Amino acid sequence: MSLFKSRRKKKTRRDVHIEQMAAIVGPDEILFEKEDLLSYDCDGFTVHKAMPKAVVFPKNTEEVAALVKYCAAHDLPFLARGAGTGLSGGAIPLNGEVIISLGKMKNLLHVDFENRQAVVQPGFVNLKLTNSISSKGYYYAPDPSSQYVCTIGGNVAENAGGAHCLKYGVTTNHILGLEVVLPNGEVIEISEDGIPDSPGYDLMGLLTGSEGTLGIVTKITVRILKNPEGKQTVLAYFDNVEDGSRAVSGIISAGIVPAALEMMDKTAIEGVEAGTFPVGHPKDIEALLLIEVDGIAAGIDEQIEQILEVCKSRNVREVKVAESEEERGKWWANRKTGFGAMGAISPDYLVQDGVIPRSRLPEVLQRITEISEESGLRIANIFHAGDGNLHPLILFDSRIPGETEKALEAGTACLKACADVGGSITGEHGVGIEKKEEMRFIFTDEELDAQTRIREVFNPEDLLNKGKLFPTPSRCMDIKTIVKDTVAVK
Amino acid sequence: MEIKDIPQSTASLVLKDEKFGNSGAELAEPTSEEEIANVLRKANEEGKKVAVVSGGTKRGYGGLKDDYDILLSLSQYKGIIEHTAGDMTVTVRPGTTIKELQEFLSDFGQMVSLDPAWPEQATIGGVIAANESGPKRMKYGSARDQVIGLRVAYPAGTIIRTGGKVVKNVAGYDMNKLFIGAMGTLGVITEITMKLRPVPKAESLVKLFVPKEQVQVLKEFIVNIQDSMVEPASLEMINPALSKKLFNREVYTLLVAFEDVENSVRYQEQWMEEHVPAGMSVDVSQGDKAKEFWRAFATLAPNSLTDQESGSTKAVLKIGTKNMDVLTMMAVEETMTDIDQLEIEIHGGLGHGITTVILTGEESQVKQAIHQFRAEAESKKGYAVVKHLPVKLRKEIDVWGKKPSYFFLFEGIKKTNDPNNTLNYQRFLGGI
Numbered sequence: 001m002s003l004f005k006s007r008r009k010k011k012t013r014r015d016v017h018i019e020q021m022a023a024i025v026g027p028d029e030i031l032f033e034k035e036d037l038l039s040y041d042c043d044g045f046t047v048h049k050a051m052p053k054a055v056v057f058p059k060n061t062e063e064v065a066a067l068v069k070y071c072a073a074h075d076l077p078f079l080a081r082g083a084g085t086g087l088s089g090g091a092i093p094l095n096g097e098v099i100i101s102l103g104k105m106k107n108l109l110h111v112d113f114e115n116r117q118a119v120v121q122p123g124f125v126n127l128k129l130t131n132s133i134s135s136k137g138y139y140y141a142p143d144p145s146s147q148y149v150c151t152i153g154g155n156v157a158e159n160a161g162g163a164h165c166l167k168y169g170v171t172t173n174h175i176l177g178l179e180v181v182l183p184n185g186e187v188i189e190i191s192e193d194g195i196p197d198s199p200g201y202d203l204m205g206l207l208t209g210s211e212g213t214l215g216i217v218t219k220i221t222v223r224i225l226k227n228p229e230g231k232q233t234v235l236a237y238f239d240n241v242e243d244g245s246r247a248v249s250g251i252i253s254a255g256i257v258p259a260a261l262e263m264m265d266k267t268a269i270e271g272v273e274a275g276t277f278p279v280g281h282p283k284d285i286e287a288l289l290l291i292e293v294d295g296i297a298a299g300i301d302e303q304i305e306q307i308l309e310v311c312k313s314r315n316v317r318e319v320k321v322a323e324s325e326e327e328r329g330k331w332w333a334n335r336k337t338g339f340g341a342m343g344a345i346s347p348d349y350l351v352q353d354g355v356i357p358r359s360r361l362p363e364v365l366q367r368i369t370e371i372s373e374e375s376g377l378r379i380a381n382i383f384h385a386g387d388g389n390l391h392p393l394i395l396f397d398s399r400i401p402g403e404t405e406k407a408l409e410a411g412t413a414c415l416k417a418c419a420d421v422g423g424s425i426t427g428e429h430g431v432g433i434e435k436k437e438e439m440r441f442i443f444t445d446e447e448l449d450a451q452t453r454i455r456e457v458f459n460p461e462d463l464l465n466k467g468k469l470f471p472t473p474s475r476c477m478d479i480k481t482i483v484k485d486t487v488a489v490k
Numbered sequence: 491m492e493i494k495d496i497p498q499s500t501a502s503l504v505l506k507d508e509k510f511g512n513s514g515a516e517l518a519e520p521t522s523e524e525e526i527a528n529v530l531r532k533a534n535e536e537g538k539k540v541a542v543v544s545g546g547t548k549r550g551y552g553g554l555k556d557d558y559d560i561l562l563s564l565s566q567y568k569g570i571i572e573h574t575a576g577d578m579t580v581t582v583r584p585g586t587t588i589k590e591l592q593e594f595l596s597d598f599g600q601m602v603s604l605d606p607a608w609p610e611q612a613t614i615g616g617v618i619a620a621n622e623s624g625p626k627r628m629k630y631g632s633a634r635d636q637v638i639g640l641r642v643a644y645p646a647g648t649i650i651r652t653g654g655k656v657v658k659n660v661a662g663y664d665m666n667k668l669f670i671g672a673m674g675t676l677g678v679i680t681e682i683t684m685k686l687r688p689v690p691k692a693e694s695l696v697k698l699f700v701p702k703e704q705v706q707v708l709k710e711f712i713v714n715i716q717d718s719m720v721e722p723a724s725l726e727m728i729n730p731a732l733s734k735k736l737f738n739r740e741v742y743t744l745l746v747a748f749e750d751v752e753n754s755v756r757y758q759e760q761w762m763e764e765h766v767p768a769g770m771s772v773d774v775s776q777g778d779k780a781k782e783f784w785r786a787f788a789t790l791a792p793n794s795l796t797d798q799e800s801g802s803t804k805a806v807l808k809i810g811t812k813n814m815d816v817l818t819m820m821a822v823e824e825t826m827t828d829i830d831q832l833e834i835e836i837h838g839g840l841g842h843g844i845t846t847v848i849l850t851g852e853e854s855q856v857k858q859a860i861h862q863f864r865a866e867a868e869s870k871k872g873y874a875v876v877k878h879l880p881v882k883l884r885k886e887i888d889v890w891g892k893k894p895s896y897f898f899l900f901e902g903i904k905k906t907n908d909p910n911n912t913l914n915y916q917r918f919l920g921g922i
């Protein structure tokens with residue numbers, strides 16, 4: 001009896017849109033009860049939350065197109081969601097969106113080794129691709145640290161990078177073709193079969209990194225690469241950050257293109273050593289570099305020799321080459337779980353994502369130290385030093401009143417420091433909600449307008465992922481009020 | 491920051507080009523960004539049409555008009571604006587030729603990883619606007635993989651920056667991509683920032699001569715190379731006609747380039763020699779010899795500066811297919827009849843899927859061949875763009891091929907950037 005009652009109650013709460021969308025995807029492929037929606041109120045950017053209208057799980061492109069057409073016809077705002085690991089709030093339903101989850105479109109459709117390409121559905125998890133082709137000696141190059149869970153669709157939307165992007169490039173350099181559902185529900189296929197340079201404007205390049213505001217990607221053709229023959233990894237400990245930074249420049253100017261060149265500072269090392277994959281790094285060093293060289297085995301030794309030379313000339317305290325695949329694996333696990341490890345030394349952390357010209361590393365790191373002192377918050381740095389992509393991790397405790405605001409302010413100050421040396425406010429995590437206002441640090445109104453006009457070509461009604469990526473039109477908002485806005489919703 | 495002005499080129503620009511069109515009634519040769527913006531703004535207000543030209547090698551590439559009101563030449567707008575060796579980035583003006591740029595960078599042991607044709611004449615602005623690439627694209631990628639930032643003068647005269655000066659950047663839309671390969675129809679590129687690579691410490695070129703009857707064996711060998719540990723910078727296949735011209739051997743030739751540290755290059759050469767299937771012969775050129783070859787290779791196709799004598803008709807096709815279908819494109823000629831007055835030279839990259847076909851001969855046979863190559867490419871879901879053809883024929887043959895189903899997006903983008911069709915009107919796909 002009571003069961004019957006609750007069912008009836010649910011029924012009355014279901015509005016007509018829910019019914020209609022359920023008819024498209026099937027009754028089991030839609031969530032609309034508040035308790036079911038809770039886990040969709042944010043993504044990896046957790047300081048901002050909002051409830052979606054519903055979450056739907058289409059199984060194929062036709063269903064995505066039908067859902068989009070439905071939303072467009074009924075003025076319902078909607079957005080796409082992959083694994084929800086985005087760090088800038090791109091998948092947060094600011095306007096009570098219908099969330100179109102690609103989580104059930106997660107198949108590997110085709111692998112073509114001869115032509116070095118694979119075709120995947122958008123919900124296919126990044127690491128699974130490499131795992132599916134590694135027995136043949138192939139891999140998919142872009143390797144965000146979240147690769148064991150994030151989706152390739154989400155990677156396309158964010159133009160995701162990773163530790164090995166220094167040599168091999170980011171997502172956009174590995175995408176060969178896209179099938180996209182446009183915001184009006186029309187399905188288009190760009191560079192079908194991964195054919196290069198398809199005549200016309202490069203829509204594939206434009207869509208990659210558009211943070212889900214121009215269309216929903218439903219099929220992706222990617223380039224796959226052959227595993228390099230050899231690989232060697234070096235770990236170097238420095239007594240000051242300056243020496244570590246100079247070693248980075250030294251390696252790059254020696255004409256070496258390492259596969260990866262990562263740096264961690266003292267606070268970060270404290271975190272990773274307290275985390276799940278400690279390596280036993282000395283506690284009193286100021287910086288470490290993790291450097292990997294790959295390629296033809298016969299050519300690696302001389303590059304490693306050169307790297308060791310550079311490190312020694314920069315007063316390295318200790319430098320070693322991984323002696324086994326196991327040791328190498330340990331070093332990388334320690335690095336790749338670095339963000340999460342901050343949880344071991346701080347209740348909360350906020351990760352930032354600025355980029356600077358590599359040669360400006362010492363002065364920007366110095367500025368970040370000052371920001372830390374000014375805000376009274378510790379800041380750990382774990383980052384892709386080789387391409388100048390910083391990840392200041394601002395440690396804070398949201399239970400202490402005012403500290404979240406302070407953390408957000410410190411994050412903004414870090415981005416300003418990057419912009420001031422001619423850098424960018426984001427290298428791989430995207431703008432989302434988080435860095436909307438900071439877009440003004442690097443773009444003029446006219447430049448922002450040139451971009452929003454392109455959005456209007458694809459998304460004229462602005463129903464798809466509205467309110468992301470671009471600052472609100474009013475000029476020069478005071479940062480403090482933005483922080484208040486953002487936190488108030490929490 | 492180092493600033494260096496490169497001396498102005500002596501190559502004079504032909505204002506009038508009866509054969510290739512894309513000319514102008516009036517010539518504007520600005521030497522500053524502000525002047526470029528002013529020319530555009532004024533033309534845009536007065537309803538005039540502007541054609542953009544940098545080196546002028548590509549006047550035979552697209553375009554239905556003989557004359558525009560104004561020919562905006564960027565050949566004098568050149569030079570390196572900024573180069574920070576430690577950041578491995580460079581910012582240049584569009585009129586800088588590829589050769590000038592590479593020579594400047596070589597003093598620092600650095601290079602732009604682009605190897606387009608005609609480096610002495612082709613400018614970085616033209617190469618990027620036309621998205622030109624060469625055989626080593628296999629290893630280094632194309633313009634879209636190197637450009638990290640642009641300054642663009644929009645037709646209304648505003649200057650818009652896209653991207654930035656750092657090598658990794660996802661702030662906002664990747665607007666750089668819009669202008670690469672847009673044939674100057676969306677804005678005039680006034681500054682280009684690119685990422686650089688170190689000049690490889692060693693290089694070599696392994697030439698593999700393959701008798702016609704062994705093409706199938708070659709295909710298997712190419713699959714083996716790709717499955718092996720070697721990392722070629724090119725797998726460029728050459729048809730017998732072109733091979734005859736280059737090496738005086740009427741066989742298929744595969745050009746396998748290696749670029750890395752010395753030990754690695756030697757090891758890979760050796761790998762090739764050890765694995766070459768019986769019946770194919772190998773020739774290795776190292777270092778400067780390899781460089782010399784690539785220099786000559788870059789001047790194979792005619793361009794609108796070189797193709798000025800009358801007589802035979804010349805056409806150049808850019809065909810895009812899946813990598814392995816390049817082999818099919820090589821063989822199209824075998825199914826063709828009525829080609830007695832036609833020379834067909836082909837090279838195509840098995841690691842990147844772009845095939846270049848150079849046709850020289852009697853006009854109707856050239857036209858016929860274009861249709862056949864296009865039909866074959868389209869049957870493989872590919873395309874064939876005619877990237878060099880006299881203007882008279884461009885009016886007869888749609889050089890860009892068919893419009894995609896999403897052409898309305900191209901129209902929308904053009905309209906947004908250039909509502910009055912001021913810039914390079916009708917130069918691009920579908921008459922955009």
Ligand SMILES: Cc1cc2nc3c(=O)[nH]c(=O)nc-3n(C[C@H](O)[C@H](O)[C@H](O)COP(=O)(O)OP(=O)(O)OC[C@H]3O[C@@H](n4cnc5c(N)ncnc54)[C@H](O)[C@@H]3O)c2cc1C
Pocket residue numbers: 043044079080081082083084085086087089090091102122143144145146149150151152153154155156157158159160161162163211212213215216217218339340428429465
């Ligand atoms: C611990 C951790 C480490 C990380 N490390 C890295 C790193 O090293 N490098 C890096 O680049 N990022 C990193 N990230 C960020 C994040 O993982 C990437 O941005 C990833 O690409 C997001 O994928 P997702 O499937 O989770 O997408 P989501 O978070 O679900 O969505 C992200 C955005 O993409 C849009 N979107 C998703 N799918 C589609 C689709 N099919 N079509 C159109 N739009 C779509 C969404 O609307 C949203 O705007 C990290 C995140 C975490 C939590």
Ligand SMILES: Cc1cc2nc3c(=O)[nH]c(=O)nc-3n(C[C@H](O)[C@H](O)[C@H](O)COP(=O)(O)OP(=O)(O)OC[C@H]3O[C@@H](n4cnc5c(N)ncnc54)[C@H](O)[C@@H]3O)c2cc1C
Pocket residue numbers: 541542543544545546547548549550551564584605606607608611612613614615616617618619620622623624625673674675677678679680791792793794806846877878914917
């Ligand atoms: C017949 C032919 C064959 C070729 N074959 C090959 C080949 O096989 N392989 C290869 O790699 N390359 C090839 N090329 C490439 C070519 O030689 C050059 O590499 C280059 O692309 C032309 O540069 P340019 O400066 O002469 O361009 P231009 O002719 O001056 O301009 C080309 C286009 O770009 C536009 N443009 C120029 N500058 C700007 C700017 N600053 N902003 C906006 N738009 C601009 C022009 O309006 C025009 O649409 C070939 C060229 C031709 C003509």
